[in-house]
Amino acid sequence: MSELLLTAYNGSILGPIAKVLGWFMDKIYILLSALGFQSIALTIIVFTFFIYICMFPLTYQQQKFAVLQRKMQPEMKAIQDKYKGKKDQASMQAQQNEIQSLYDKYGISQVGSCGFMLIQMPILFALYRVFYNVPAYISSVKNIFTDLVSGIMATDGFANKMQGVFENSGVKNLNPTFSGSDTSVISDSIIDVLYKLPTSGWEAVTASFPDLASSVDTVVAKLERINYLFMLNISDTPLNLIKDGWSASNKNFALIVCALLIPVFSYLSQLANIKLTPTSTEGQSEQMAQQMKTMNLMMPLMSLFIAFSVPVGLGLYWIAGAVVRIIQQYFLNKHFEKIDLESIIEKNKEKAAAKAEKRGIRQAQIYEAARMSTKNSSMADKANLVNSESEALKKADEFRAKANSNSLAAKANLVKEFNEMNNK
Template sequence: MLLTAYSGAILGPIAKVLGWVMNGIYMAMYNLFGIEDVALSIILLTAVIYLCLLPLTIKQQKFSKMTQIMQPEIQAIQNKYKNKKDQASMQAMQQETQLVYEKYGVSPAGSCVQMLIQMPILFALYRVFYNVPAYIVSVKNQFSGLVDTISATSGFQDTMTQIMKDYKLNVSVDFTTTDTSALKNYIVDVLYKLPKSGWENLTDYFSNVGSEVDTLTPHMNKFNYFFGLNVSDTPLNVIKTSFASHAWLILVAALLIPVISYLTQMLNIKLMPQAGSNGNDQMAQQMKTMNLMMPLFSFVMCFTVPVGLGVYWIAGAVCRSVQQLFINKYFQNLDMDDVIRKNQEKAKKKREKMGIAQNQIRDAAKISTKKIDSTAESNKMSSAQKELELEKAAAKKANAKAGSMAAKANMVRDFNEKNSRK
């Protein structure tokens, strides 16, 4: 049992992989430079994650650039069906919009991929930072001597429960279990969450742990604190305890975590290219709203999540800002006409593989924003569009897998055709 590592079906495996990488970074820093620092490991892990995500980031921003080029045609379609809410008109608008995307060789879901990848990573990192000893072996080993002494003390379960109540620790533990290994893991979980005052008062609960606490405290100050902040504690809790003890510098440091998180994310948004809009584009308006809300969301959330996660958000925003500076220079020298041409070639090969002729796509997707007839019937599909859909359906049937319903339908059709010729 690797301490109380998160065991969720989806996030659990992701958290274990991220924990394994973070453990490798932590051990490399210690072996090469003698540095024990969880917060620095988080920052380096963040840099590694965003370096791996860089190709997706570039792809997403290429999609954004392409969207700006397609925007006049898409807006023309939206204006064409502006006051028509019947189902046929809505379907026709969706089909014509899809054809524009196909013409430029891009997918409407192109901007969602990075978010779908980042969100599970973010939530999994929360689990890692929430209980670092479960993922960094050397951090867990630091607690071994103290845990052995506590677990050998009579009635330690009740004492650990009292410590949790006194310091309002939100830790999922079960001190009623008879599993000795699990009990020791739970002790580590509680000790890791203790604030500085808890460590100072630990001998009041266990009188025989003084030497172990003296041995462990210097290491704790190295690996678990970031500018005086416990990375497993929340800024809100640090602010409360610091205010009560008049530790003003620690209080300011805790307050700076959400503030810096907000500012760095705003900087990142300012550096990102903004899609142009005439004010009527609903998607552009939604993006503007999201750009305003996300930094505010991180500001509020940073008060209630572990300091380590706040450090991750700050490091992530800084990494994205640095990346964006280089990406902006890259796009300044990028020939978008060449990108469109390559996208069209890829889309052409994909369609030809399906058995759809290129000229059919070109005829169906050809939209001239200057010649759109706003009074034309919008509830009927054009002949080119019908032909395109029929070709797609025929291609899918022709490429049907053996044993599938489509393959069986083809067999029946062939049988009927043979009999009709007799």
């Protein structure tokens, strides 16, 4: 697997996750190739289904939490209304206790949804890294560039020529290195740039390295076979493809329409997924309901605009992921329509009672420990006071015993002895 690590993202957190996911993607590509399907686009679709199937247990729990949260919203609002405007410590603590008891009753956690999101987000960000640099993770794709890269590096002045190709290509979010002593880094940088080149960029490579024209044609032909979704280069952005189609001598409207379909389908699929996801404003404040409505409107629009500026492969992943979520959501909705929520709540009530009892016992233990600590401290203070007084009297007696016969202390000692004799 060492060949996959050369151009892979090496972040301390996302790096290892991306490499594991990339390893699975590479195996899927190899399997599809053995079946006669050499297509990165198809690999992305199959890989997306694989990822969402693996994440289904998390999705199920998240949906279950969402259903139960909608069920408890009226009770939650009643608690909030009960303590509305009360800012004293006792009221705030009582409100928190009632809210915790309500969550226990429904068997969900106050941070449950956040927990699921925290698990899923690193996976999603790592997937972005995988799709952003496919050759780093699919060795069969990386090997396509091997001969061409060797020829480029053997050409005099290749560093300046590649820098010119990169600067004029429109490729962004890269920081390639074309000089230095580490030939592996240079080779990887060239592959990174070549993989993301638009059609016009390949023409620039041929112009800069005319002796490698045949190698360039071979690489382009292979990429057209494995790296294209219909007319779309999946490493290029829809925006660049639209510009290429419009700037062509004979305007390529077919390319423009196909490029437009990626952001449009991304928007429609996200919108359909939101529409299919059950929501309820019961028990919510008007402000919260409006915020939810705005979010449901903005998220698909964000997907629409972002899809123009990211590689087609990422847009394809979003679309495939949305389709998978739509299918999952449809069957989950059917499942939760049949599920007996009251039975779940009754079981959770028993668990909630046990939790409350444990909390009560624990709080009682804390109170008793604090009380005993205070009591022991008070008794210790009294004992220390008695000991201090006894010690002071003892020292006073010793001082008087040693006092000079003509001193006031000696006379006081005689008075003390006289009183003691009379008391007997």
